[in-house]
Amino acid sequence: MSFEQLGISKQLCEALPSQGITKPFPIQENAIPLILKGKSVLGIAPTGSGKTASFILPILEKRQHLSYKNSRNIPVLILVPTRELAIQIEAFVKSCTSFLKRPVKGMAVYGGASINPQMKNMMGTELLIATPGRLLDLMEQNALSLSQLETLIIDEADKMFQLGFEEELQSVLKEIPSASQYILFSATLNDKVEKIKSTLHATFETVEVKNETETVAAIDQLAYYVTPERKGPFLRYLLKTEITTQVLIFVSSTRTADNLVVKLVKNGIKASALHSKKTQGARNQTLQDFKDGTIQVLISTDLLSRGIHIDLLPVVINYELPRSPFDYVHRIGRTGRANEKGKAITILTVEDIHHFKVIQKKMKYFIEPIPTDGIDLNKF
Template identity: 75%
Template structure:
């Protein structure tokens, strides 16, 4: 199956090919025809499955056929839970746009930065990507109107509720015209997502790919047992002797992220941190530095566990376990994407062992746990 056979025009396909995107993934094969037909869609697909292209491509395809008068009336709205995901989606839209029949203006808006430039840039925006809080701010300022909205996309719908956006999302849905096209994407189908469906009172065509806890084959998982006092030194040992390329390290709190970053930096390891207490400028810079290779290690919380693609990321390290098996799968899914190879390393203390057994059981995948007591980490 090809993108052209799904209904994507030659211009868009050539742009995709020039960027190394040649064959559609399963979620794209299922979602693109439904969206092109203007139907309401509920897509159940894990992070890293290619769903961004699954909705961006048909939206761009359809918009090429339509005229748009510059105004503050937004025809296409994409609501996302995090700033990083908003920026990523906008980047993909811009990647696909050079060869379009007519220019289509897109913009990502989110909190943590000044609102006035976003308000001034709103006129003529055809595809708006927004986090819930900033979108409501802009609506209150009359910077935009959703009265003529034609397509609503809610990405990572289940994550919206995990991050506490339920009230904001419900407020947004009250402003949406009933006759617009509704597209929801979620990694899971839970009670909260069902509530969104009921609120919208439209009929959805549901498409689903992969079992949520399946781990991509290219990901090689390994775990190490360490005592709490040897955990930091052993991480430094890994980064200096085993993981000499880039590594994305997950921790459970912003405090741990900052403390770990300081210790690694003192040991000559170039490190950046990205978490919710960082300013948007600092978060953008950390991600840019990591993607460019300016730093070897990026330490983050689960804010980066979903929706963010980093090309050719070789290693993910769980310095601390996440709360749920699903979050574990999302974390390690940052590597081994799009059939690339990758490695996921997890550091375990005695109190982690029971929880890690539960994670393995949910994944239906056994991970070898190796001892580390004979490894000399005194000088690390």
């Protein structure tokens, strides 16, 4: 099936090859026709399954055929949990707009950046992509109006709660008048997501594709056992002898991320850290440098465990385990996206073994850690 068969116009389809999109994925095949019909949709799909295009394409398809009076009345609101995801969606929207019959302005607003330019650029925005906190700030400043809202989209709905945005999200929902269409996308379905559904008082069509454990099974996973003092040298050994491509390394704290960068750079490995204590400008530049290939190794906290698409990322390393098994799945889901091959490596010490067993039990996927005693790490 093609995107045109799903109801996406030929000119909008022409925007997709530049984004590496050649044919619809299952979530897109199921969600796009429903959204085009104006249905409220709950989409449950793992990371890397094409959720963004699932809602952006039909929304742009509909908007290009509608008239819009240049104003601060927002017809389409997209709520997201992180600044990076907001920026990514905005970039996808902009990549499509030049192919539309009528220009449709999309803009991302988020904290960590000056609010004044966002307020000034609000005029004429049809698709507003926002984090909950910054949206509330803009609403308090009367920078926009949601009185004529037609479509509300909440992306990564479950992550909103994991990141502690429940109160802000509920505050936003209280201020939103009844929209004609609601769209929720989430990697998991839980009580919190059900709570959002009940708050919105809408009848949802549920679309669910390929569960997380199937996605995990499609990624080549390896685990290595090391003693604590050999952990750093073993990572450098991997990066210098086994991994010649770009790699995303996950750690549990900003301090570990920064310390790891210092040690890797000292050993001649181009690396940079990405975490919440970096300024937004620095975060944007670091992520872009990694995407451009300027940086070989990107070290991140769970800030990037969801919602960020990095084309053809071949390897992910868990230098430290996350607390939640779900976060483990989302971390390794940065590789092996959209049917591409990927590898996920986890480095374990004795204190990690029990927790790793818990993660594997939740995944229903078991990996036998490989001992590293016989590897000479003196040079690393």
